[in-house]
Amino acid sequence: xxxxxxxxxxxxxxxxxxxxxxxxxxxxxxxxxxxxxxxxxxxxxxxxxxxxxxxxxxxxxxxxxxxxxxxxxxxxxxxxxxxxxxxxxxxxxxxxxxxxxxxxxxxxxxxxxxxxxxxxxxxxxxxxxxxxxxxxxxxxxxxxxxxxxxxxxxxxxxxxxxxxxxxxxxxxxxxxxxxxxxxxxxxxxxxxxxxxxxxxxxxxxxxxxxxxxxxxxxxxxxxxxxxxxxxxxxxxxxxxxxxxxxxxxxxxxxxxxxxxxxxxxxxxxxxxxxxxxxxxxxxxxxxxxxxxxxxxxxxxxxxxxxxxxxxxxxx
Amino acid sequence: xxxxxxxxxxxxxxxxxxxxxxxxxxxxxxxxxxxxxxxxxxxxxxxxxxxxxxxxxxxxxxxxxxxxxxxxxxxxxxxxxxxxxxxxxxxxxxxxxxxxxxxxxxxxxxxxxxxxxxxxxxxxxxxxxxxxxxxxxxxxxxxxxxxxxxxxxxxxxxxxxxxxxxxxxxxxxxxxxxxxxxxxxxxxxxxxxxxxxxxxxxxxxxxxxxxxxxxxxxxxxxxxxxxxxxxxxxxxxxxxxxxxxxxxxxxxxxxxxxxxxxxxxxxxxxxxxxxxxxxxxxxxxxxxxxxxxxxxxxxxxxxxxxxxxxxxxxx
Amino acid sequence: xxxxxxxxxxxxxxxxxxxxxxxxxxxxxxxxxxxxxxxxxxxxxxxxxxxxxxxxxxxxxxxxxxxxxxxxxxxxxxxxxxxxxxxxxxxxxxxxxxxxxxxxxxxxxxxxxxxxxxxxxxxxxxxxxxxxxxxxxxxxxxxxxxxxxxxxxxxxxxxxxxxxxxxxxxxxxxxxxxxxxxxxxxxxxxxxxxxxxxxxxxxxxxxxxxxxxxxxxxxxxxxxxxxxxxxxxxxxxxxxxxxxxxxxxxxxxxxxxxxxxxxxxxxxxxxxxxxxxxxxxxxxxxxxxxxxxxxxxxxxxxxxxxxxxxxxxxx
Numbered sequence: 020x021x022x023x024x025x026x027x028x029x030x031x032x033x034x035x036x037x038x039x040x041x042x043x044x045x046x047x048x049x050x051x052x053x054x055x056x057x058x059x060x061x062x063x064x065x066x067x068x069x070x071x072x073x074x075x076x077x078x079x080x081x082x083x084x085x086x087x088x089x090x091x092x093x094x095x096x097x098x099x100x101x102x103x104x105x106x107x108x109x110x111x112x113x114x115x116x117x118x119x120x121x122x123x124x125x126x127x128x129x130x131x132x133x134x135x136x137x138x139x140x141x142x143x144x145x146x147x148x149x150x151x152x153x154x155x156x157x158x159x160x161x162x163x164x165x166x167x168x169x170x171x172x173x174x175x176x177x178x179x180x181x182x183x184x185x186x187x188x189x190x191x192x193x194x195x196x197x198x199x200x201x202x203x204x205x206x207x208x209x210x211x212x213x214x215x216x217x218x219x220x221x222x223x224x225x226x227x228x229x230x231x232x233x234x235x236x237x238x239x240x241x242x243x244x245x246x247x248x249x250x251x252x253x254x255x256x257x258x259x260x261x262x263x264x265x266x267x268x269x270x271x272x273x274x275x276x277x278x279x280x281x282x283x284x285x286x287x288x289x290x291x292x293x294x295x296x297x298x299x300x301x302x303x304x305x306x307x308x309x310x311x312x313x314x315x316x317x318x319x320x321x322x323x324x325x326x327x328x329x330x331x332x333x334x
Numbered sequence: 335x336x337x338x339x340x341x342x343x344x345x346x347x348x349x350x351x352x353x354x355x356x357x358x359x360x361x362x363x364x365x366x367x368x369x370x371x372x373x374x375x376x377x378x379x380x381x382x383x384x385x386x387x388x389x390x391x392x393x394x395x396x397x398x399x400x401x402x403x404x405x406x407x408x409x410x411x412x413x414x415x416x417x418x419x420x421x422x423x424x425x426x427x428x429x430x431x432x433x434x435x436x437x438x439x440x441x442x443x444x445x446x447x448x449x450x451x452x453x454x455x456x457x458x459x460x461x462x463x464x465x466x467x468x469x470x471x472x473x474x475x476x477x478x479x480x481x482x483x484x485x486x487x488x489x490x491x492x493x494x495x496x497x498x499x500x501x502x503x504x505x506x507x508x509x510x511x512x513x514x515x516x517x518x519x520x521x522x523x524x525x526x527x528x529x530x531x532x533x534x535x536x537x538x539x540x541x542x543x544x545x546x547x548x549x550x551x552x553x554x555x556x557x558x559x560x561x562x563x564x565x566x567x568x569x570x571x572x573x574x575x576x577x578x579x580x581x582x583x584x585x586x587x588x589x590x591x592x593x594x595x596x597x598x599x600x601x602x603x604x605x606x607x608x609x610x611x612x613x614x615x616x617x618x619x620x621x622x623x624x625x626x627x628x629x630x631x632x633x634x635x636x637x638x639x640x641x642x643x644x645x646x647x648x649x
Numbered sequence: 650x651x652x653x654x655x656x657x658x659x660x661x662x663x664x665x666x667x668x669x670x671x672x673x674x675x676x677x678x679x680x681x682x683x684x685x686x687x688x689x690x691x692x693x694x695x696x697x698x699x700x701x702x703x704x705x706x707x708x709x710x711x712x713x714x715x716x717x718x719x720x721x722x723x724x725x726x727x728x729x730x731x732x733x734x735x736x737x738x739x740x741x742x743x744x745x746x747x748x749x750x751x752x753x754x755x756x757x758x759x760x761x762x763x764x765x766x767x768x769x770x771x772x773x774x775x776x777x778x779x780x781x782x783x784x785x786x787x788x789x790x791x792x793x794x795x796x797x798x799x800x801x802x803x804x805x806x807x808x809x810x811x812x813x814x815x816x817x818x819x820x821x822x823x824x825x826x827x828x829x830x831x832x833x834x835x836x837x838x839x840x841x842x843x844x845x846x847x848x849x850x851x852x853x854x855x856x857x858x859x860x861x862x863x864x865x866x867x868x869x870x871x872x873x874x875x876x877x878x879x880x881x882x883x884x885x886x887x888x889x890x891x892x893x894x895x896x897x898x899x900x901x902x903x904x905x906x907x908x909x910x911x912x913x914x915x916x917x918x919x920x921x922x923x924x925x926x927x928x929x930x931x932x933x934x935x936x937x938x939x940x941x942x943x944x945x946x947x948x949x950x951x952x953x954x955x956x957x958x959x960x961x962x963x964x
Contacts, residue, residue, distance in 0.1 A: 117448045118469060133747045136769055137785065139451055139469040139487070153808070154748060154769040154787045155452065157469045157487040157527075169825075172769070172787040172805040173843070175487040178468070178527035181548035181567065191580050192544045192562045195484075195524060209825060212787075212808035212845040213488070213865075215527040215549035215567075229822050233811035234845035234867045235528075235885070237549050237567040247822045252811065252845075252867040253885045253903070255550070255568045255585050265821050270885050271903045271921075273568070273586045273604050289903050289921040289935045291586075291604040305604045305620075305935075306632075317936075319638040323949040323956075326638075329645050330959050432763045433784060454767055454784040454802070470767065472784045472802040472842075490802040493783070493842035496863035496882065506895050507859050507877045510799075510839060528803070530842040530864035530882075550843075552864050552882040570865070570883045570900050588883070588901045588919050606901075606919040620919045620935075621947075634953040641953075644960050 020199030020221050021049040022112055028080060031061065032096055034111055035104040040086055041094035047080050050108055050199065054259065054277075055222035055241065061108070063101040102184055102196070105221075109199035113161070116142055129166065141177065147206065159218065165206035165228070173213040177202045180220045180240030180258065196220060200241065205229075211236065211252065220258075227264065239276065251288070263298060273305075335514030335536050336364040337427055343395060346376065347411055349426055350419040355401055356409035362395050365423055365514065369574065369592075370537035370556065376423070378416040417499055417511070420536075424514035428476070431457055444481065456492065462521065474533065480521035480543070488528040492517045495535045495555030495573065511535060515556065520544075526551065526567065535573075542579065554591065566603070578613060588620075650829030650851050651679040652742055658710060661691065662726055664741055665734040670716055671724035677710055680738055680829065684889065684907075685852035685871065691738070693731040732814055732826070735851075739829040743791070746772055759796065771807065777836065789848065795836035795858070803843040807832045810850045810870030810888065826850060830871065835859075841866065841882065850888075857894065869906065881918070893928060903935075 025046035032039050048059035053069065053076055056062045062078035064070060073081050074089045081089065082096045082104050089095055098104045122128075122140040129148035134140060137155040144158050147166035152158065156170045159177030170176065180200075183193035200219020204226045210216070211234035216224060219241040226238070227246035236250050239258035246264045250256075254268045257276035262268075266280050269288040274280065281298025291305030301310040308316075340361035347354050363374035368384070368391055371377045377393035379385060388396050389404050396404065397411045397419050404410055413419045437443075437455040444463035449455060452470040459473050462481035467473065471485045474492030485491065495515075498508035515534020519541045525531070526549035531539060534556040541553070542561035551565050554573035561579045565571075569583045572591035577583075581595050584603040589595065596613025606620030618625040655676035662669050678689035683699070683706055686692045692708035694700060703711050704719050711723065712731045719725055728734045752758075752770040759778035764770060767785040774788050777796035782788065786800045789807030800806065810830075813823035830849020834856045840846070841864035846854060849871040856868070857876035866880050869888035876894045880886075884898045887906035892898075896910050899918040904910065911928025921935030931940040938946075 117466075118450050121451045121469075135748050136751045137452055137470065137767055137787075151747075153789075155470050155488075155767070155785055155803075155805075157452075159468075159487070169809075171808045172789070173470075173488055173528065173785075173803055173845075175470075175527040175549075178486045178549060179484075181526060181546070183546060183564075190562060193546050193564065195546075211811060212805040212847075213528050213550075213803065213843050215488075217527075217549070231811070231813055231823050231825075233869075234805075234808060234847070235550060235843075235865060239548075239567070247820060249813075249823065251887070252869070253568065253883065257566070257585060270887060270905075271586070271901070275585075275603065288905065288923070289604075289919075293603070316635055316638075319635070319642075320946055320949070322642065323638070323946075323953070326642060326645055327949075327952065327956060330956060432781075433765045436766045436784075452767055452785065454765075470785050470803075472767075474783075474802070488785075488803055488843065490785075490842040490864075493801045493864060494799075496841060496861070498861060498879075505877060508861050508879065510861075528843050528865075530803075532842075532864070550865060554863075554882070568883065572881070572900060586901070590900075590918065604919075608918070631950055631953075634950070634957075637957065638953070641957060641960055 020051070020109060020113060020219075022047065025059070026112070028094060028096075031080075031108065035082070035096065035098055035107050037082065037096035037098045037104065039094055039096055041089065042092075043094065045079065045094065049221075050105065051078070051221040052241070052259075053078075055219075061096075063105045065101040106197050109197040109221075113197075113199050116160070118142070123160075135172075153212075162202040162204070162218070164204050165208065167207050168204055169209040171210065171212040171214075171234070174210055175215045176204065176210075177218045178215055180217050182220050182240060182258065198240065200224065202226070205246070208232075214238075217258070233270075245282070266298075335366070335424060335428060335534075337362065340374070341427070343409060343411075346395075346423065350397070350411065350413055350422050352397065352411035352413045352419065354409055354411055356404065357407075358409065360394065360409065364536075365420065366393070366536040367556070367574075368393075370534075376411075378420045380416040421512050424512040424536075428512075428514050431475070433457070438475075468527075477517040477519070477533070479519050480523065482522050483519055484524040486525065486527040486529075486549070489525055490530045491519065491525075492533045493530055495532050497535050497555060497573065513555065515539065517541070520561070523547075529553075532573070548585075560597070581613075650681070650739060650743060652677065655689070656742070658724060658726075661710075661738065665712070665726065665728055665737050667712065667726035667728045667734065669724055669726055671719065672722075673724065675709065675724065679851075680735065681708070681851040682871070682889075683708075685849075691726075693735045695731040736827050739827040739851075743827075743829050746790070748772070753790075765802075783842075792832040792834070792848065794834050795838065797837050798834055799839040801840065801842040801844075801864070804840055805845045806834065806840075807848045808845055810847050812850050812870060812888065828870065830854065832856070835876070838862075844868075847888070863900075875912070896928075 050061040056078035060078045061080045063082040064073040082101045123142040126140045126144040128146045132150040134152045135154045139157045141160035146164040150168045153172040162177040180198040182196045202224045205228035214236045216238040217240040225243045229247040232250040233252040237255040241259040251270040253271045256274040259277045261279040263282040267285040274292040278295040287303040290307040303310040304313040365376040371393035375393045376395045378397040379388040397416045438457040441455045441459040443461045447465040449467045450469045454472045456475035461479040464482045468487040472490045477492040495513040497511045520543035529551045531553040532555040540558045544562040547565040548567040552570040556574040566585040568586045571589040574592045576594040578597040580598045582600040589607040593610040602618040605622040616625040619628040680691040686708035690708045691710045693712040694703040712726045753772040756770045756774040758776045762780040764782045765784045769787045771790035776794040779797045783802040787805045792807040810828040812826045832854045835858035844866045846868040847870040855873045859877040862880040863882040867885040871889040879897045881900040883901045886904040889907045891909040893912040895913045897915040904922040908925040917933040920937040933940040934943040
């Protein structure tokens, strides 16, 4: 999440009840997860296993639950519960404000863009020129829609991330992490009917220019889809994944979280992608493999009875 | 379906044109399918194969198309077409009343709950405290939503069951069975965008407290989901299934009807569950098996060419 | 796409800047793709590989980018870019007209039909008698809904086809092909919640009488579904496919494009159908095969360790 303008570190510390260790004179530009942070950002960590990774990330300010060594140009913000501090910051700088009508007064809609009946355009949404938002589509707060984007009926842009902090004291239960991020849809993207694209938890979910998606597609939080990709109907992509340019995912493909699919890769229908795939190749199966290897495997399967008969003399 | 107050058996008999065999002085508390009935309920049966099961169920009153023996504290309601009698009873006591506006006057919405633009709240819906209903979500008649429940945009709660009586006289065709049941969503449940949760045919579809669902999830009629479950995007669960507490279903998992998944089971992405699964274990594949067994199977597949070469001397 | 009345060939030629070769006195009844054309129709082709197929199709008028031989009763319309000519014709005779309110004044709604709050009924939509359109469903322009049809909440009928012309000059990118076709839903069809049925590109997408679909089902452009079919939740069918009468597709089945599934076939849950299937049989797997063959294959898999041990003496 970017702040609208840089926030003094002392203001952040007061808000979350933190003790600053190191230079307290700076100002934070935003707050993000470890894999999305940049210089000037806050990051948060509560487990010793990830301390060094956070302290050595691009982030300048580390919200942490234990004092530890850190580079001289950075600062620590010591709190008991870093995840709670994150929630407090998001709630404060991006407060939940219920919509009162179909199109918020703070939304901006570019020249020649059309919003059809029943569509909902949230607070601070920006829509470019020549876009078409079909009936009953929903674009929630802070999302950005480029020029000539087409969003078919019933699609939801900017639903909350499916992102929970698992608590195991007594029973297992799940605490919702607030979604401070946005969805950014670049120019010339077309999205089918009844799709869902979740906002980033702390960064942005991005759909690259020229990409086309069919109906009932799901894109998770903080996922970045490249330019001129093609996703067929009922594809699902989990959170924080990177899909490079010109990737084709055929119908009902599922893609797991935090992986990368390389440029120009093509994944055949119903495949499941549990790990990163190199670009420029074709894949099939669940788990997905090189399509040629997988097709041979299907042929091998058919030879099993022959093999059995040779070895055992009968079936 | 529960009646609002107990209905005298003679009133039911008059409505459906039944002849009462046995004690006619009682009153019925509701009507349900065989696997959901309780004492005081009506049940209905038209096939000799199921006569004894229905007569010996917890139900007190049996709508049936043939006279047969039954326990002394029960009664039969004799009709030619028991399924038609069910339809008549549901139509009469829970008549279809088209909504005239977005929020029915008979709905109750608790303190601090927010209903955003375009959302539709049906007749007799009850929403607890502190709930958030996002834009264009639909909650149909008689459904119950607990405290602090979050329902993202476009989700439909209480759509009719996908439940038909197959007729094979001349052609095959399907007759819709009315959905007299409800959806009951307990406290602290969160449901993603563009999900669908069907109402029960004669009982309730239940989502247990603390359960979280991602986008585009489908839950069939009369299915009961336990507490603190986690369902990732595009999961589908068929009708009348039981999912116990703390079950995790990853993306695009499909679960068949009338089975049970035990407490704490975890089913990996894209798996298909055709039969009941014991709790506390991890599963993978379509059909789903113990994940370790299934993973070994994938390794065995890779050894097939080696085996072939050993046996036949070449590939 | 049917024209409302036959259009003189000279008017078409003027509109798209074509030179007529052959008889210029005729009138065109519609424009369609090669596999959907009839006598009196326009067809369009830009690749020599398909020239003869188009010229010998049922179409009478061929929009083409090179002069070639043709039967005496037909005519050519010579243009540089036949696909652009198609777009120009669709834009002209079926112009995009944004909806201004939930129910267009040009829609007709039959006696006893109910349209609930938030539903959107587009221009020139025709709804028969006794239909029920649930809240927030969307029926876009020119679609036809039969008698007694039920459409549950959030379903979108007549979204644009997922159909693009791939351009590979410099980068890969995709140009949207306009959808001039309709969705035609015959009598007694019932469609679940949050489904999507795309309109035809140049022909019609058809759902046959008596067919029932569960929630979150996707049907692609120009697909024709027969009578009394049953599709369970999350089924996806790609474009221009033919599904004959009484076919059953269980949950999460995926069906590829331009194939045929024969009458009465049944496809088990999560199967993937990449090629045509004969009627009257049961299928399973991805890719789908005869269910009995596939089940045997699963048994053979389990025998692999035994085979290995016999051949190699150990595992």
